Amino acid sequence: xxxxxxxxxxxxxxxxxxxxxxxxxxxxxxxxxxxxxxxxxxxxxxxxxxxxxxxxxxxxxxxxxxxxxxxxxxxxxxxxxxxxxxxxxxxxxxxxxxxxxxxxxxxxxxxxxxxxxxxxxxxxxxxxxxxxxxxxxxxxxxxxxxxxxxxxxxxxxxxxxxxxxxxxxxxxxxxxxxxxxxxxxxxxxxxxxxxxxxxxxxxxxxxxxxxxxxxxxxxxxxxxxxxxxxxxxxxxxxxxxxxxxxxxxxxxxxxxxxxxxxxxxxxxxxxxxxxxxxxxxxxxxxxxxxxxxxxxxxxxxxxxxxxxxxxxxxxxxxxxxxxxxxxxxxxxxxxxxxxxxxxxxxxxxxxxxxxxxxxxxxxxxxxxxxxxxxxxxxxxxxxxxxxxxxxxxxxxxxxxxxxxxxxxxxxxxxxxxxxxxxx
Amino acid sequence: xxxxxxxxxxxxxxxxxxxxxxxxxxxxxxxxxxxxxxxxxxxxxxxxxxxxxxxxxxxxxxxxxxxxxxxxxxxxxxxxxxxxxxxxxxxxxxxxxxxxxxxxxxxxxxxxxxxxxxxxxxxx
Numbered sequence: 001x002x003x004x005x006x007x008x009x010x011x012x013x014x015x016x017x018x019x020x021x022x023x024x025x026x027x028x029x030x031x032x033x034x035x036x037x038x039x040x041x042x043x044x045x046x047x048x049x050x051x052x053x054x055x056x057x058x059x060x061x062x063x064x065x066x067x068x069x070x071x072x073x074x075x076x077x078x079x080x081x082x083x084x085x086x087x088x089x090x091x092x093x094x095x096x097x098x099x100x101x102x103x104x105x106x107x108x109x110x111x112x113x114x115x116x117x118x119x120x121x122x123x124x125x126x127x128x129x130x131x132x133x134x135x136x137x138x139x140x141x142x143x144x145x146x147x148x149x150x151x152x153x154x155x156x157x158x159x160x161x162x163x164x165x166x167x168x169x170x171x172x173x174x175x176x177x178x179x180x181x182x183x184x185x186x187x188x189x190x191x192x193x194x195x196x197x198x199x200x201x202x203x204x205x206x207x208x209x210x211x212x213x214x215x216x217x218x219x220x221x222x223x224x225x226x227x228x229x230x231x232x233x234x235x236x237x238x239x240x241x242x243x244x245x246x247x248x249x250x251x252x253x254x255x256x257x258x259x260x261x262x263x264x265x266x267x268x269x270x271x272x273x274x275x276x277x278x279x280x281x282x283x284x285x286x287x288x289x290x291x292x293x294x295x296x297x298x299x300x301x302x303x304x305x306x307x308x309x310x311x312x313x314x315x316x317x318x319x320x321x322x323x324x325x326x327x328x329x330x331x332x333x334x335x336x337x338x339x340x341x342x343x344x345x346x347x348x349x350x351x352x353x354x355x356x357x358x359x360x361x362x363x364x365x366x367x368x369x370x371x372x373x374x375x376x377x378x379x380x381x382x383x384x385x386x387x388x389x390x391x392x393x394x395x396x397x398x399x400x401x402x403x404x405x406x407x408x409x410x411x412x413x414x415x416x417x418x419x420x421x422x423x
Numbered sequence: 424x425x426x427x428x429x430x431x432x433x434x435x436x437x438x439x440x441x442x443x444x445x446x447x448x449x450x451x452x453x454x455x456x457x458x459x460x461x462x463x464x465x466x467x468x469x470x471x472x473x474x475x476x477x478x479x480x481x482x483x484x485x486x487x488x489x490x491x492x493x494x495x496x497x498x499x500x501x502x503x504x505x506x507x508x509x510x511x512x513x514x515x516x517x518x519x520x521x522x523x524x525x526x527x528x529x530x531x532x533x534x535x536x537x538x539x540x541x542x543x544x545x546x547x
Contacts, residue, residue: 073532079539127481127525 021369024208025216026192030369031199031207032361039201040102040358043115044366047189048095049167051224056171057185058092059140063133064182065090065099066114070121074128077114086111091359094157094165095301097189098362108202109210116214119190126179141170148240148247148409149309153296159234160253160305160405164227191221196369200358229303231255233403237412246318246410250325250423251296251307252399258299260347260383261395262306266297267350268335268343269308269328281342283328290314291321301367307405315414322421330422333396337389344384351380425474425526449515458513459506461496465522474533478525486521 021030049058066088067074081088086103099118101111144150158166171177195218199207231253240247254262271293273280284293291312298305308325312318335343354360355377364377373379406418434440452458457467468475482490500507 073535075532075536075539083544126483127528130480 021196021372022204022208024197024212025218026220027211027215027218028196028369028372029199029204029208029211030196030365031202031204033201033203036201037105038102039105039108039199040100041108041112041115041202041207042101042198042358042362042366043099043119044196044198044362044369045097045099045119045189046095046194046224046370047097047185048093049169050094050164051189051226052167052185054177054181054185055167055175056137056177057181058097058167059169059171060129060133060137060177060182061186061189062090062092062097063136063140064122064124064129064186065097066118067128067132068123068125069117070123071113071117074132081111081114084110088114092169093363094167094169096366098366100358100362102358105201108199108206112207112210113214116211116218119195119215120218122186124179124183124186129179129182137171138173141173144170146242146244148242148244149294149311151238151240152247152249152309152407152409153307155236155238155407155409156249156251156307156405157305159236159407160231160251161229161303162232165229165300165303165305188221188224191219193220193222194224196366198362198366198369200361229255229300231303231402233405235404235406235418237408237415237417239412240409244410245311245313246315246415247408248310248318248322248415249296249307249405249407249409250310250322250329250418250421251305251405251407252329252402253303253305253405254399254402255303257302258304259395260380261387261392262304262399263297263299263347263351264340264343264384264387264392265332265396265399266295266306267347268332268339269325270295270346274346283331284308284324287324288312288317288320291317293321293325301371305405306399315411315416318410319416319420322416326421326423329400333393333400335389335392340387340389340392344387348381348384351384352377425472425478425530426468426523452515452518456506457497458515458518460500461493461507461511461513463493463513463518463521465520466490466493466497468522468526474529475522475526477529478522481525481528482522 021028023029047058047061052058066077069077072080077088081101081103084103084107086101086107089100089102091098091100099115101115103111144154154168154170158168160166192215195215197207197211197215233253269282269284271280271282271284271287272295273285279285287293291310294309294311296305296307296309308329310318310321310325312321351364355364364380404418404423406423408415408417434444452464457464470476470479479487496507496511506512
């Protein structure tokens with residue numbers, strides 16, 4: 001009985017970490033099996049918007065996923081995966097393009113082959129681009145630009161990092177992307193060194209074997225050059241006529257590898273309560289009525305953007321809440337040790353629970369697989385353990401010494417300027 | 424049938440047949456008179472069908488513009504009841520099937536959709 005207990009505890013400890021990364025035919029393959037009833041395989045490709053040579057190419061490529069290949073047509077892809085009961089999806093971040101297939105256990109030969117055939121032999125037909133891809137790109141871009149929160153964070157990235165990480169996730173209607181642009185971007189990114197295969201609910205050896213069999217013929221080209229990110233900051237104001245909430249983003253960024261102290265700062269300032277219907281105990285818990293503040297913590301491989309998104313129904317409320325945010329940021333370095341402990345626990349929980357679902361696993365551990373670093377969540381947790389008051393104060397004061405990134409979206413005539421908030 | 428029935432493939436596959444029929448076919452195509460009006464053969468394709476409409480959408484901008492321009496020229500020469508001056512006639516090697524490949528592609532897609540729609544699934 002006791003022995004059985006001990007072994008299950010061990011199993012859960014192992015399950016915490018991701019499986020080791022194996023280089024199969026030049027492709028990094030990593031899989032973990034918690035015994036889920038379904039499997040998922042993700043091809044994580046370094047083809048995010050920071051690598052694009054023309055605005056919107058990465059977004060177009062993301063929407064081109066699972067269209068015609070030399071093996072099967074777009075319709076065939078959809079119908080055949082429906083027969084297997086699988087779900088295909090593609091998602092884009094600033095660094096990676098993720099092509100994911102989720103399916104029942106045992107169907108992995110078909111779905112790995114399907115993903116591979118897109119990576120190695122996509123046709124990129126002009127008529128498919130016009131008929132299926134362009135409408136989706138347009139509607140996604142429209143939806144993003146009509147959501148003030150997304151719009152503000154996109155603008156904040158542009159202000160903060162200008163090129164590279166600054167390029168938008170969404171295609172711009174004023175920059176036409178031609179099918180040749182997409183083809184050449186795909187040709188330069190779909191190479192072995194740029195792809196990592198991540199599996200969940202699937203055996204590592206089985207996945208390696210399948211990848212070896214199907215992806216062995218993929219071209220191996222050097223990784224795309226990406227200039228290291230630099231933080232700039234700045235201020236912009238955009239009129240929004242969509243009638244959404246008045247929005248202000250107050251952010252700071254820093255270049256370099258992600259710093260656990262900034263994650264702790266984000267957890268410290270986040271007004272999201274631990275208990276429903278309560279205000280929480282964050283320094284931002286006493287907000288004016290009708291306003292909300294969200295903390296935004298976005299770590300990238302060589303830079304971090306941290307900020308607070310203030311939204312409200314009236315510009316006056318946003319101004320008052322913005323003043324509170326600016327004050328809280330200024331006082332954050334002198335945090336009480338009890339509050340820091342609470343923030344660290346909150347950040348640790350956020351880091352640990354983010355790998356509970358599949359998206360989280362891909363987001364958190366995918367970059368680590370590429371970097372070849374320790375692919376477990378434990379390293380992130382121990383990094384947070386090492387944060388103390390002095391390190392926190394130092395990290396926060398360096399972060400706040402930079403120029404703020406300030407974005408106002410909404411009624412620009414009455415929304416506050418950065419200096420009016422005391423930034 | 425968007426493209427109409429054709430024996431062309433069968434005739435082309437036989438050397439003897441194509442040797443005898445090709446001169447007749449070329450003579451007939453010249454006689455039909457559409458080249459004298461500045462049109463290409465694919466301009467005559469019946470476009471009032473969803474298949475061909477879909478194929479027309481797949482032309483490049485340049486091809487679409489040229490097609491409209493040829494129609495304009497042709498309707499003008501129809502109005503004047505005169506063929507174009509000889510140097511403006513479409514020559515036999517300009518008379519390419521620019522639309523046919525697209526129509527065939529659309530037909531193939533329709534057929535594939537029908538196959539998927541009407542298949543029976545068997546568990547192996």
